[in-house]
Amino acid sequence: MAQPRAAIWAAEADDMDDDLQDMSLGNYGQNGHYDDTLFQQPQIDEATLMAMQQHMAQQAAFAQIPDVVKGFIVHFHQAVLDNNLPEITVAYESGWNKYTEKFYARTEWPEAEIIAPLVNDDPIFLILYRELYYRHVYSRLQPNVDDRFHSYENSCELFNYLLNSEGPVQLELPEQWLWDIIDEFIYQFQVFCTWRSKPKSKTEDELGMLGEGGPVWSSYSVLNVLYSLIQKSKINEYITAHQAGKTPEEIAEIVGEYGARPLYRHLGYFSIIGLLRVHVLLGDFTLALKVMENVELNQKSPYTRVTACTVATYYYVGFCYIMLRRYPDAIRTFVSILNWIMRMRQYHTRSYQYDQISKTADRMYALFAICNALSPSRLDDNIANISKERYGEQFAKMARGQEDAIPAFKELFLYACPKFINANAPPYDDPNALNAMLAPPSPDPASPEFGESLTDPAQRHLSLLLSDVIAHTPVPTLRSFLKLYTSLGAKKLANFLDADEEEMVQQLMVMKQASRSVTHVSGGKGLLDGQTASTSDLNFVIDENMVHIAESTVGRRYAGWFIKNTERTQKLYDDLKSQPLPPAPKGGTVSSAPAAAAFTEAKPVRSGPPKVAWGGVKAA
Amino acid sequence: MATSWVAPPTRTELIEDLVSGVDRYNPSNVGILEDYLYHQIRSQEYDCLANLAVLKLYQFNPDLYNPDVVINILIKALTASPLPDFNLCISLLDERPINSNLDEPDPLPSLLPTLKHLSDLLYRCRFPAFWEIYQSDELEGLRDNYTVECAGFEDAVREVAIRAVKATFTRISADRLASYLDLSGSELAAFVEKKGWKMEANVIEIPPNPDNQIEATVVQENIKLAQLTKVIAHGASM
Numbered sequence: 001m002a003q004p005r006a007a008i009w010a011a012e013a014d015d016m017d018d019d020l021q022d023m024s025l026g027n028y029g030q031n032g033h034y035d036d037t038l039f040q041q042p043q044i045d046e047a048t049l050m051a052m053q054q055h056m057a058q059q060a061a062f063a064q065i066p067d068v069v070k071g072f073i074v075h076f077h078q079a080v081l082d083n084n085l086p087e088i089t090v091a092y093e094s095g096w097n098k099y100t101e102k103f104y105a106r107t108e109w110p111e112a113e114i115i116a117p118l119v120n121d122d123p124i125f126l127i128l129y130r131e132l133y134y135r136h137v138y139s140r141l142q143p144n145v146d147d148r149f150h151s152y153e154n155s156c157e158l159f160n161y162l163l164n165s166e167g168p169v170q171l172e173l174p175e176q177w178l179w180d181i182i183d184e185f186i187y188q189f190q191v192f193c194t195w196r197s198k199p200k201s202k203t204e205d206e207l208g209m210l211g212e213g214g215p216v217w218s219s220y221s222v223l224n225v226l227y228s229l230i231q232k233s234k235i236n237e238y239i240t241a242h243q244a245g246k247t248p249e250e251i252a253e254i255v256g257e258y259g260a261r262p263l264y265r266h267l268g269y270f271s272i273i274g275l276l277r278v279h280v281l282l283g284d285f286t287l288a289l290k291v292m293e294n295v296e297l298n299q300k301s302p303y304t305r306v307t308a309c310t311v312a313t314y315y316y317v318g319f320c321y322i323m324l325r326r327y328p329d330a331i332r333t334f335v336s337i338l339n340w341i342m343r344m345r346q347y348h349t350r351s352y353q354y355d356q357i358s359k360t361a362d363r364m365y366a367l368f369a370i371c372n373a374l375s376p377s378r379l380d381d382n383i384a385n386i387s388k389e390r391y392g393e394q395f396a397k398m399a400r401g402q403e404d405a406i407p408a409f410k411e412l413f414l415y416a417c418p419k420f421i422n423a424n425a426p427p428y429d430d431p432n433a434l435n436a437m438l439a440p441p442s443p444d445p446a447s448p449e450f451g452e453s454l455t456d457p458a459q460r461h462l463s464l465l466l467s468d469v470i471a472h473t474p475v476p477t478l479r480s481f482l483k484l485y486t487s488l489g490a491k492k493l494a495n496f497l498d499a500d501e502e503e504m505v506q507q508l509m510v511m512k513q514a515s516r517s518v519t520h521v522s523g524g525k526g527l528l529d530g531q532t533a534s535t536s537d538l539n540f541v542i543d544e545n546m547v548h549i550a551e552s553t554v555g556r557r558y559a560g561w562f563i564k565n566t567e568r569t570q571k572l573y574d575d576l577k578s579q580p581l582p583p584a585p586k587g588g589t590v591s592s593a594p595a596a597a598a599f600t601e602a603k604p605v606r607s608g609p610p611k612v613a614w615g616g617v618k619a620a
Numbered sequence: 621m622a623t624s625w626v627a628p629p630t631r632t633e634l635i636e637d638l639v640s641g642v643d644r645y646n647p648s649n650v651g652i653l654e655d656y657l658y659h660q661i662r663s664q665e666y667d668c669l670a671n672l673a674v675l676k677l678y679q680f681n682p683d684l685y686n687p688d689v690v691i692n693i694l695i696k697a698l699t700a701s702p703l704p705d706f707n708l709c710i711s712l713l714d715e716r717p718i719n720s721n722l723d724e725p726d727p728l729p730s731l732l733p734t735l736k737h738l739s740d741l742l743y744r745c746r747f748p749a750f751w752e753i754y755q756s757d758e759l760e761g762l763r764d765n766y767t768v769e770c771a772g773f774e775d776a777v778r779e780v781a782i783r784a785v786k787a788t789f790t791r792i793s794a795d796r797l798a799s800y801l802d803l804s805g806s807e808l809a810a811f812v813e814k815k816g817w818k819m820e821a822n823v824i825e826i827p828p829n830p831d832n833q834i835e836a837t838v839v840q841e842n843i844k845l846a847q848l849t850k851v852i853a854h855g856a857s858m
Contacts (some may be wrong), residue, residue, distance in 0.1 A: 003795070109746075132816075158794070219680055219681060220645070223645065224625070227642050230643075236812040283711035283712055284672070284676060284688070284711070284712060284715075285707060285708065285711065286668075286669060286672060287672070290640070290669075322702070323707070323711065324704055324706075325702075325703075325707075325710075326705045353771060393816045421644065422714050422715065423679045423680055423714055424679075424680075424682055424714060437634055457714070457715075459713070459714075460710070460713075463710060464707040464710060464711065466705070467739075467740060468707075468743075470740075471740070471744045487811055502748075502796075505796070506744070506745045506746055506770075507745075508788060509745035509784040509787075509788045510743075510745050512784070512787050512788045512831070513702045513745065513784060513787070514832065516787065518622070525813075526626075529623060529626060529627050530622075531622065539834040539835075540792050540834060541788065541789065541793050541832050541833070541834050542658075542788055542789045542790070542792070543789070543790045544789075544791045544792065544793060544823055545793075548834060549834070550834040550835055550837075551836055552836065552837045552838070553837075553838050553839070554838070555838045555839060555840045555841065557840055557841045558841075559843045560843075560847075561839060563843075563848065563851060564845055566851050567850050567851060570850075570851070570854045
């Protein structure tokens with residue numbers, strides 16, 4: 001009954017990783033470049049154009065819009081009206097970026113009201129246009145307070161249209177855009193919260209708007225949108241039915257009129273990932289994993305087509321595992337996505353999202369280094385080596401566990417952690433409270449980080465990680481001593497370490513604790529579930545005052561080597577066999593050993609006992 | 621996290637709906653969850669996710685904030701060590717405006733460093749130090765106002781120590797165990813007997829369990845049939 005725990009570090013191939021290999025590729029920006037010639041003759045009749053031009057004649061702003069951009073907007077609008085996904089994709093992924101580079105690299109796109117006549121004041125297209133307009137402002141320019149409030153209003157209009165129209169709307173948009181809508185919504189929420197949390201640098205106007213802002217960008221309103229999309233699309237029911245192997249008809253029945261439409265299904269799925277992210281930003285790591293309970297990362301998911309979504313999913317899941325002190329699970333999560341990113345890299349270098357993806361990957365290498373220092377693992381040498389290449393200096397400090405480990409952990413954590421936010425605004429609606437906050441009555445002079453920790457939630461989460469780091473500090477040294485012995489008196493070990501014996505015994509208990517971790521088991525339900533497993537190759541036990549040590553090693557992998565080489569040889573042999581025989585040498589010398597002749601490149605072979613080493617082939 | 625952590629068997633259906641559904645965000649449900657916390661405190665039950673749901677409501681609705689509830693949640697989470705429950709609770713405690721509209725001064729800011737320190741000591745297995753500080757005069761307020769109400773708090777701390785001892789020791793001296801458990805003489809003997817452990821000549825034998833059995837192993841590769849399909853298929857086609 002007293003079986004040693006299964007050691008996860010010795011686990012064989014990882015199923016998560018295997019499944020990821022089969023996932024489909026993203027195909028951003030590979031559908032060719034946006035082509036100007038498409039718009040040489042915009043498809044609007046002359047009369048409309050005339051009327052429009054007249055009406056807008058006084059609008060200098062309109063006149064300033066380059067004709068190609070006007071053509072682009074008209075064409076884009078038409079593609080949306082036709083629900084023509086390929087055309088929308090080209091306009092969205094290629095055209096928009098192309099004209100941004102060309103005309104709007106440092107200024108806003110024309111406001112929606114100005115371009116409205118081009119699209120017959122189509123309210124839906126204008127909402128979508130504003131979505132792109134504000135995204136451009138946020139990513140390229142500095143949003144002002146009006147932009148922040150209006151982008152929120154525009155998002156609300158969009159979600160209202162989707163959720164509160166009569167029945168499902170007929171709109172169709174590419175998956176990538178749908179992901180970007182959710183992603184941007186949360187990004188703007190996060191940026192707003194960070195901006196809001198700094199009352200010091202606000203103008204009177206901004207303070208006034210924040211005081212009356214009410215529910216603008218409140219946590220409740222953001223969660224409400226995400227939960228509504230999840231419920232409307234019945235995405236959880238869809239995933240469960242899909243996993244249960246139900247037929248398409250049964251699934252259609254289950255998910256209803258909304259869930260049957262790709263637009264809602266995609267938005268529903270992306271909203272789950274969005275929730276994961278929002279909960280992490282708010283510091284609720286268990287709830288973050290709980291909302292993912294139907295999404296199995298080791299399933300072949302159709303959503304891996306949207307690479308940015310897959311990368312974000314693994315990043316946030318891995319981070320949650322770190323905060324749950326489940327380092328082996330975090331490592332497993334990062335390893336599988338980092339390998340995947342590496343394999344995909346060749347297809348992504350031209351994608352406009354490549355930068356973002358490689359930045360996230362870089363942060364995951366940093367998080368991987370943190371996990372590997374706290375819970376050494378041999379799961380994947382390749383990823384471990386890349387991580388050491390990039391963060392070698394920090395990793396060496398962290399793994400040694402001496403005093404300079406703390407700054408190294410701090411540096412990597414603050415670099416790689418999500419942009420945490422406070423759920424609540426400073427009391428903008430109460431000027432007295434706000435003043436009290438701006439000028440704390442008696443800031444504790446003894447703690448220089450007073451002001452910083454008051455506003456920055458990242459510091460709070462960092463301190464939690466560091467509490468674990470500090471607890472682990474003695475482990476590497478103890479480990480290096482224990483590795484040298486099979487049994488050793490506690491007193492002697494304490495002498496080596498120049499430590500108090502009782503204190504050292506307590507540290508050994510910490511070390512034991514650190515070598516056990518809750519880990520996800522295959523087939524487990526949801527990401528939170530798991531079982532305790534051993535995470536270290538070095539095991540020990542204390543018999544009163546004697547420490548006994550046992551080490552596990554991984555045997556050499558002969559069989560795998562032989563299988564690989566057998567297959568290689570077979571292929572070589574087959575290739576040779578299928579080669580045509582060389583032409584008979586001139587003079588008609590009869591070769592008595594065709595096989596030998598093939599190998600000796602048709603050198604005239606004299607009859608008689610073959611002298612080449614290959615002669616054995618004939619005999620066989 | 622074991623299944624019983626994600627969903628303790630003592631959790632009622634009503635609570636399960638609140639923990640797993642969207643109703644968890646409804647501020648009017650905070651009373652139900654607070655009552656459930658006090659039920660846990662009286663009946664030595666524990667439900668981390670339900671308690672985190674209370675903290676979540678406080679996070680979103682600062683008006684609901686009740687420092688006594690937060691302190692009790694943290695006290696319950698202390699004894700879950702080495703699971704990260706205490707840290708998970710701290711993660712949800714946003715900084716709040718200084719002048720909360722409370723009738724009495726907020727006891728949390730002054731108690732929080734103490735509780736964090738106690739959590740640290742338990743996580744670092746410094747059990748004798750934990751008892752010393754916990755019993756000190758400075759912590760009289762915490763004991764008299766909070767932990768005394770939390771049924772079986774000290775025994776729950778002892779269970780934290782027992783978990784560490786069981787994983788690390790095959791035999792342990794009575795003196796050492798006594799210092800970890802803050803028990804002595806007949807109390808210790810009774811405790812050991814209740815566990816069904818044997819004590820001989822002041823040494824206590826810890827029954828074998830998966831964590832205190834060690835064995836040097838060589839992990840051998842495990843070839844599965846699937847890996848050989850190519851080789852076999854080739855052989856068959858010859």
